[in-house]
Amino acid sequence: MRTSYVASKVGGSVKNGSEKNVWPQNPNRKKDALKTAKAAAKKKCEICLKVNDSHSVTLCPPQSLVDVRRTKSEVYEGFSYVFCAESSQREVYERMVNPLVYDFLKGKSGMLAAMGPSGSGKTHTVFGSAREPGMLSLALRQIFSVKESNGAKYSWTFYLSMFEIYSERGKGEKIMDLSQDGGDLYMQQSNIKGLQEAVIHDAQQAESFIASGIQKRSTAMTNSNIQSRCVLEVNLFCYCSRLAATRF
Numbered sequence: 471m472r473t474s475y476v477a478s479k480v481g482g483s484v485k486n487g488s489e490k491n492v493w494p495q496n497p498n499r500k501k502d503a504l505k506t507a508k509a510a511a512k513k514k515c516e517i518c519l520k521v522n523d524s525h526s527v528t529l530c531p532p533q534s535l536v537d538v539r540r541t542k543s544e545v546y547e548g549f550s551y552v553f554c555a556e557s558s559q560r561e562v563y564e565r566m567v568n569p570l571v572y573d574f575l576k577g578k579s580g581m582l583a584a585m586g587p588s589g590s591g592k593t594h595t596v597f598g599s600a601r602e603p604g605m606l607s608l609a610l611r612q613i614f615s616v617k618e619s620n621g622a623k624y625s626w627t628f629y630l631s632m633f634e635i636y637s638e639r640g641k642g643e644k645i646m647d648l649s650q651d652g653g654d655l656y657m658q659q660s661n662i663k664g665l666q667e668a669v670i671h672d673a674q675q676a677e678s679f680i681a682s683g684i685q686k687r688s689t690a691m692t693n694s695n696i697q698s699r700c701v702l703e704v705n706l707f708c709y710c711s712r713l714a715a716t717r718f
Contacts, residue, residue, distance in 0.1 A: 521554050559602040562595070567605050571612050574706070582609075606702070607677065613704070614673040625709040629667040630676060632683040636698040648683035648700070667705070 520528045526547040535541045551565055570580035582605060584592040598604025603611075617626045632648040633655060645655040649666045656663055670676045680702065687700060 521552050524552055525549050527552055559595070559598055559604060559608070563605055563608045567609055568612070571609050574704075575613065575616055577708075606680070607673075610673045610676045613706075614676070627707040627709075628670045628676070629705040629707070630670050630679055631665050631667045631703045631705075632680065632701070633662065633665055634687050634698055634700050636696050638696050648686050649679075650682060650686075 516530075516532050518530050518532060520530060522528055522545065526545060526549065528543055528545050530543045531539075531541040553562055567582060570582060574580050584596050584605075586592050594604065596604045596606050598607055613628070617628075620626075633652070634646045634648055635643055636646065637643040645657070645662060647653055647655055647665055649668060652666050653664075655665055668679055670679060683702075684700075687698070
C-alpha cells in the first residue's frame with residue numbers, strides 16, 4: 471500500500487525515504503522494517519490515499535475490503551496543508567517548520583511533532599538523509615546561521631536536552647535522559663526533574679549531541695515490545711547590551 475505524505479495540524483507523515491539515513495538507527499527497527507517490506511512486496515500495491523487539494527485528501531480502501539465489506543471512500547478536510555508524495559524535504563520545511571523557527575528566534579515557544587504508524591516516514595521526515603536533510607537538521611542550520619549573522623549585536627547561548635519516554639506492555643511509563651551522562655528521570659508536578667542541558671555553540675555540535683543521544687536510545691531499545699517517544703528541547707538565552715537577558 472503506497473500512500474501520499476500528509477502534514478497537518480493533527481500531525482502525521484507518510485513519505486518514502488529510500489536514501490540511507492545519516493543518523494544512528496535502532497537495529498531492531500531495521501529488522502522489523504525489512505520483514506514488513508518483504509511482506510508488503512508480496513501484496514498488490516494500491517494507492518489508498520489521494521490528494522484532492524492543499525487541504526483535503528480522499529481515503530480509498532483496498533479493493534479487497536470494498537468487495538468484502540462494501541467499504542466506501544471518505545474525504546477528510548481541514549488539514550493545515552497536504553503535501554503530495556513527490557514533495558521534497560525543503561518544501562515541507564519552508565511551509566511547516568520555517569515559521570516555527572522564525573517565531574522561536576523572536577522569543578516564542580514552538581513544537582514540532584511527527585506522528586504516524588510504524589513505517590509511515592516519521593524518521594525520514596525528522597532526520598532525513600545525506601541527500602535530503604530532515605526537519606531537525608534544517609532547523610538547526612537556520613538557527614545557528616542567524617546566530618552567526620547577529621553575533622556582534624547579541625550574545626547567544628543555546629541549550630539542548632534530549633530524553634526518551636518509554637514503556638513496556640503492561641507496565642508504566644519511564645523517562646530516561648539521553649545525554650552522555652544522563653540516567654533515569656522522574657516527574658514532579660508536571661516537571662521533569664534531573665534533566666541535563668548541554669551548551670551548544672554550532673549546528674555541527676548540536677547534531678553530534680543528537681546523534682549520541684540516538685545511539686544511546688538504540689542501545690537501550692533491545693526489547694521489541696517497548697514503545698518509545700524521543701523528545702528534543704532547544705532553549706535560547708539571548709543578551710543585548712540595551713536589553714535584559716531573555717531565555718525562551
